[in-house]
Amino acid sequence: MSGASNFAEGVDLAFYVIIGISVFFLVGITAVMIYFVFKYNKKRHPKADTSITGSVKLEIIWTVIPTILVLVMFYFGWAGFAPMRDVPEDAIPVKAIARMWSWTFEYENGKKSDKLIVPKDRPVKINLVSVDVIHNLYIPAFRVKEDVVPGRNNYMWFTANQYGSFDLMCAEYCGLRHSYMLTTVEVVNNEEWAEWMLTPEGESDLDRVAAGFNVIKTNGCVACHSSDGTKLVANSFKGIWGLDRKVVVDGKEQTIKIDAAYIRQSVYDPNSQVVLGYNSGIMPSYIGMISDTEVEQLIEYIKSLGGDAQ
Amino acid sequence: MTAIPHQKLYVDFFHEKRGLASWLVTHDHKRIALLYFYAISGFFVVAFCLGLLMRLELIAPGETIMSAQVYNEVFTLHGVIMIFLFIIPAVPAIFGNFVLPMLIGAPDVAFPRLNLVSWYLYVIGGLLALSTLLYGDRPADTGWTFYAPYSVKTGTNVTVAVLAAFILGFSSILTGLNFIVTIHQMRAPGMTWMKMPLFPWALYATSWIQVLATPVVGITLLMIVAERTLGIGLFDPSIGGDPVLYQHLFWIYSHPAVYIMALPAMGIVSETIPVFVKKSIFGYKVIVYSSLAIAFIGYFVWGHHMYTSGMSGPARIIFSILTFLVAIPSAIKVFNWISTLYKGSIDIKPPLLYALAFIFLFTIGGLTGLVVGALATDIHVHDTYFVVGHFHYVMFGGTGFAFIGAIHFWYPKIWGRMYNLKWANIGFTVLFIGFNLVYFPMLVLGMMGMPRRYYDYLPEFTIPNLVSTVGSWVMAIGLIIVIVNLINGRKGPKASTNPWKSVTLDWTHTQSPPSLYNFEETPVVTRGPYDYRDYEEYIKNES
Ligand code: HEM
Ligand SMILES: [Cu+2]
Ligand SMILES: [Cu+2]
Numbered sequence: 114m115s116g117a118s119n120f121a122e123g124v125d126l127a128f129y130v131i132i133g134i135s136v137f138f139l140v141g142i143t144a145v146m147i148y149f150v151f152k153y154n155k156k157r158h159p160k161a162d163t164s165i166t167g168s169v170k171l172e173i174i175w176t177v178i179p180t181i182l183v184l185v186m187f188y189f190g191w192a193g194f195a196p197m198r199d200v201p202e203d204a205i206p207v208k209a210i211a212r213m214w215s216w217t218f219e220y221e222n223g224k225k226s227d228k229l230i231v232p233k234d235r236p237v238k239i240n241l242v243s244v245d246v247i248h249n250l251y252i253p254a255f256r257v258k259e260d261v262v263p264g265r266n267n268y269m270w271f272t273a274n275q276y277g278s279f280d281l282m283c284a285e286y287c288g289l290r291h292s293y294m295l296t297t298v299e300v301v302n303n304e305e306w307a308e309w310m311l312t313p314e315g316e317s318d319l320d321r322v323a324a325g326f327n328v329i330k331t332n333g334c335v336a337c338h339s340s341d342g343t344k345l346v347a348n349s350f351k352g353i354w355g356l357d358r359k360v361v362v363d364g365k366e367q368t369i370k371i372d373a374a375y376i377r378q379s380v381y382d383p384n385s386q387v388v389l390g391y392n393s394g395i396m397p398s399y400i401g402m403i404s405d406t407e408v409e410q411l412i413e414y415i416k417s418l419g420g421d422a423q
Numbered sequence: 424m425t426a427i428p429h430q431k432l433y434v435d436f437f438h439e440k441r442g443l444a445s446w447l448v449t450h451d452h453k454r455i456a457l458l459y460f461y462a463i464s465g466f467f468v469v470a471f472c473l474g475l476l477m478r479l480e481l482i483a484p485g486e487t488i489m490s491a492q493v494y495n496e497v498f499t500l501h502g503v504i505m506i507f508l509f510i511i512p513a514v515p516a517i518f519g520n521f522v523l524p525m526l527i528g529a530p531d532v533a534f535p536r537l538n539l540v541s542w543y544l545y546v547i548g549g550l551l552a553l554s555t556l557l558y559g560d561r562p563a564d565t566g567w568t569f570y571a572p573y574s575v576k577t578g579t580n581v582t583v584a585v586l587a588a589f590i591l592g593f594s595s596i597l598t599g600l601n602f603i604v605t606i607h608q609m610r611a612p613g614m615t616w617m618k619m620p621l622f623p624w625a626l627y628a629t630s631w632i633q634v635l636a637t638p639v640v641g642i643t644l645l646m647i648v649a650e651r652t653l654g655i656g657l658f659d660p661s662i663g664g665d666p667v668l669y670q671h672l673f674w675i676y677s678h679p680a681v682y683i684m685a686l687p688a689m690g691i692v693s694e695t696i697p698v699f700v701k702k703s704i705f706g707y708k709v710i711v712y713s714s715l716a717i718a719f720i721g722y723f724v725w726g727h728h729m730y731t732s733g734m735s736g737p738a739r740i741i742f743s744i745l746t747f748l749v750a751i752p753s754a755i756k757v758f759n760w761i762s763t764l765y766k767g768s769i770d771i772k773p774p775l776l777y778a779l780a781f782i783f784l785f786t787i788g789g790l791t792g793l794v795v796g797a798l799a800t801d802i803h804v805h806d807t808y809f810v811v812g813h814f815h816y817v818m819f820g821g822t823g824f825a826f827i828g829a830i831h832f833w834y835p836k837i838w839g840r841m842y843n844l845k846w847a848n849i850g851f852t853v854l855f856i857g858f859n860l861v862y863f864p865m866l867v868l869g870m871m872g873m874p875r876r877y878y879d880y881l882p883e884f885t886i887p888n889l890v891s892t893v894g895s896w897v898m899a900i901g902l903i904i905v906i907v908n909l910i911n912g913r914k915g916p917k918a919s920t921n922p923w924k925s926v927t928l929d930w931t932h933t934q935s936p937p938s939l940y941n942f943e944e945t946p947v948v949t950r951g952p953y954d955y956r957d958y959e960e961y962i963k964n965e966s
Contacts (some may be wrong), residue, residue: 120799122687123799124799124802124803127797127799127800128794128800128803128870131664131793131800132794135776135790135791135793135794138786138790139757139787139790140560142757142761142782142783142786143783143786143835145761146761146764146779146783147766149761149764149765149769150769150771152466153700153764153765153766153767153768153769154769154771155768155769155770158542158766158768159768159771160765160768161445161700161701161702161766161767161768162702162766162767163701163702163703163707163954163955163956165702165703165705165765165766166703166704166705166706166707167705167707167708167709167759168705168706168762171706171758171762172706172709172755172759175754175755175758176755178750179750179751179754179755180748180751183747183748183751183793184744184747186747186793186797187743187744187747187797189799190743190796190797190800190801191740191743191797191798191799192799193798193800194739194798194799194802195736195800197802198736199950203489205538213644214883242463243574245572246572246573246576247570247572247573247666249731249806249874251806251874253803253871253872253874256799256802256803257802257804258805259733260731260732260733260805261733262666262667262732262733263572263660263661263666264659264660264661264664264665264666265665265666265667267732269781275881280872280881282872282874283804283874284807284874285570285806286495286565286566286570286573286806286875286876287573288495288577289491289492289495289563289564290491291495291876291877291878292491292874292876292877292878292879292880293879295881323531328818343490343491347962384588394934415430
């Protein structure tokens with residue numbers, strides 16, 4: 114796959130050197146092995162030469178030559194890598210916020226996006242921030258990858274040198290939806306980018322929504338409730354706001370509407386109204402663990418996932 | 424068969440005492456080896472099937488047979504069983520136990536009771552790991568590495584899984600300790616260190632790693648338990664901890680553990696080749712020293728698993744250069760094995776086929792290891808399918824093949840019967856082809872940029888995934904042929920005491936199957952372990 118950043122050349126050169134030497138050795142070793150097996154087969158060679166037990170000369174040769182070769186490989190590996198730690202002063206700073214299981218990119222002027230938008234031929238420095246577990250920002254076409262570790266200020270940088278849309282993935286296992294934690298990098302020209310940066314966004318509820326997400330994540334709700342419609346142990350939060358649901362109250366069926374009151378009740382006294390088809394007694398009460406404000410945030414988050422009322 | 428007179432002391436180890444109870448309290452190293460054999464093989468088959476299920480799920484993008492949550496649990500269980508219950512104990516606990524005492528002319532290991540304790544710890548740990556399927560929340564979904572903070576936050580049964588690994592660690596430590604003392608104290612008269620066969624040497628180097636490195640992972644796993652139950656915050660940055668600390672502690676053990684997996688397998692290869700080539704191993708001393716060098720340098724390279732964790736540039740460079748150095752002793756071994764073939768009288772029998780396959784597959788594993796050891800290239804393939812391909816070449820292509828080869832090699836010694844050689848060759852061939860069909864495409868996928876532990880993937884990754892899945896069926900057929908043939912072998916023709924005409928003590932001085940204390944009288948060693956001069960005569964005189 115062809116590269117699209119300033120690092121691609123150095124990384125790919127290291128690949129060619131290491132894989133080239135490796136293929137040479139693999140083919141050589143295999144060929145000699147097969148040749149010996151045929152040449153010195155018992156039928157053709159009934160008596161082994163038991164006088165051979167070793168050779169100091171050969172041992173030295175095949176210690177020294179591989180040592181030199183691995184040092185050559187090390188060198189190319191280092192040379193391709195060294196510039197990655199050397200961020201240019203004028204690099205455009207972007208904050209990448211990783212959470213289970215999505216990315217948000219925040220630019221210098223406060224603008225946010227879920228795709229990474231960068232100009233061609235200008236260095237970009239990505240500051241990596243995780244709000245929960247370890248993730249990893251990986252752009253295969255750019256040959257860059259770095260862990261996003263909570264509590265650490267990891268970073269990466271690159272200069273995109275091709276226009277287009279490139280896959281950006283999470284490469285550190287982070288739970289249920291790890292393989293869906295994907296987005297793209299859009300490489301555009303400088304003017305387009307500057308213009309895009311200046312367009313204001315509509316009033317955003319992102320912060321409250323993010324806080325709500327934080328609530329369900331830190332309290333382990335995500336182990337049972339997905340945010341994408343997948344049915345895990347319990348119903349997903351996706352698209353449920355405002356829906357009518359059949360629930361069981363004291364063993365009797367009732368229809369209720371999923372609204373703020375119902376959500377609050379479900380957090381504090383979950384087994385009083387269990388949606389038909391789910392088992393009672395599995396979800397614990399969160400009294401004393403999730404505060405009233407947090408429930409408000411949680412409601413914003415659930416609203417943000419869509420539903421009838423929107 | 425040669426007739427070694429049965430004296431009362433040498434109770435035949437299969438026939439005199441029977442019944443399950445006599446096995447479960449046995450102190451005999453051979454019976455304990457077989458107890459391990461059945462337990463470990465069982466776990467291997469289970470984890471193999473889990474591997475097949477994962478491959479089936481990945482045959483095409485989107486959901487095929489299981490949900491994402493189940494997939495994550497399956498690869499975790501697959502990894503945990505394969506690592507802690509199969510690949511780490513397989514060779515030392517089974518073949519180390521069975522043949523180490525015989526190879527050095529000893530009646531048993533130094534601490535037979537401790538040996539049995541190790542087996543019980545193994546079984547308890549193993550059952551505990553499997554029990555996570557049965558109760559509580561769902562089985563662990565962290566991957567076999569249990570990385571914090573995910574392992575601290577997930578609601579799945581991580582605590583029990585981690586405790587299981589902790590207990591298994593003790594089994595490993597005790598086996599290592601036992602072997603070290605056995606090798607120091609119980610070699611037959613005349614067996615100087617430099618007359619000791621290479622498999623014991625490999626076990627010796629391995630045992631030191633087991634004893635010195637395993638406690639580190641023990642403590643680390645307990646830290647995870649403490650985090651989960653008490654929230655002490657070692658790995659939690661919001662109260663001053665550091666998630667990367669976990670990774671350092673984990674890999675300080677788990678990288679040396681790679682050599683716990685590889686060294687004994689290399690020992691088997693060194694033991695097998697001379698027997699079928701009928702000449703001395705090439706560069707005996709160099710192979711010995713390279714084992715020790717691997718065990719030693721192997722302690723200082725753990726950081727290569729963490730190039731992308733945010734370590735400083737200089738740290739990455741130092742770990743990379745050390746990683747390249749540890750590759751050299753392995754390369755030297757390969758050259759010595761190949762040279763042993765030179766001017767031999769080569770008899771292609773199944774054990775030799777497995778040994779040669781080991782050399783080929785392990786070389787691919789090692790060479791792909793250089794790709795992940797170099798900084799620039801690792802940045803691209805770290806945590807992708809390239810790594811998955813790489814370590815399956817090392818662990819399955821290397822240790823797994825050596826393990827199956829060892830079964831074929833010592834089969835007539837253990838059971839006194841011979842399996843069908845033709846079917847053994849067929850099984851080997853299918854397994855070998857299937858193996859490469861499964862794992863070579865993974866190397867390609869990683870180069871293309873497909874991350875590992877992915878339940879679902881982008882359309883561009885479809886074709887290599889399809890090939891890999893079809894390959895997994897070929898590999899399964901190969902394994903079935905191998906297993907069925909080995910089971911049928913139990914009813915096969917009686918084997919002679921020394922069918923491969925080896926000159927090591929396990930074949931020349933014991934019956935097949937061996938008697939209780941192996942040797943009628945303590946053998947006195949006068950020759951080197953691979954001295955094949957006039958071997959026919961030597962074998963005739965000794966037995
Ligand atoms: C000696 C044999 C084997 C060993 C030691 C072994 C070991 C492992 C380990 C340690 C992992 C990593 C798990 C993790 O990421 O936490 C893994 C992953 C995997 N194994 Fe195996 N395995 C073996 C055989 C197999 C077989 C027979 C198959 C399939 C037929 C298989 C297919 C896979 C796949 C597809 C993954 C990657 C899962 C993912 O990243 O999503 N393995 N194996
Ligand atoms: Cu992830
Ligand atoms: Cu390692």
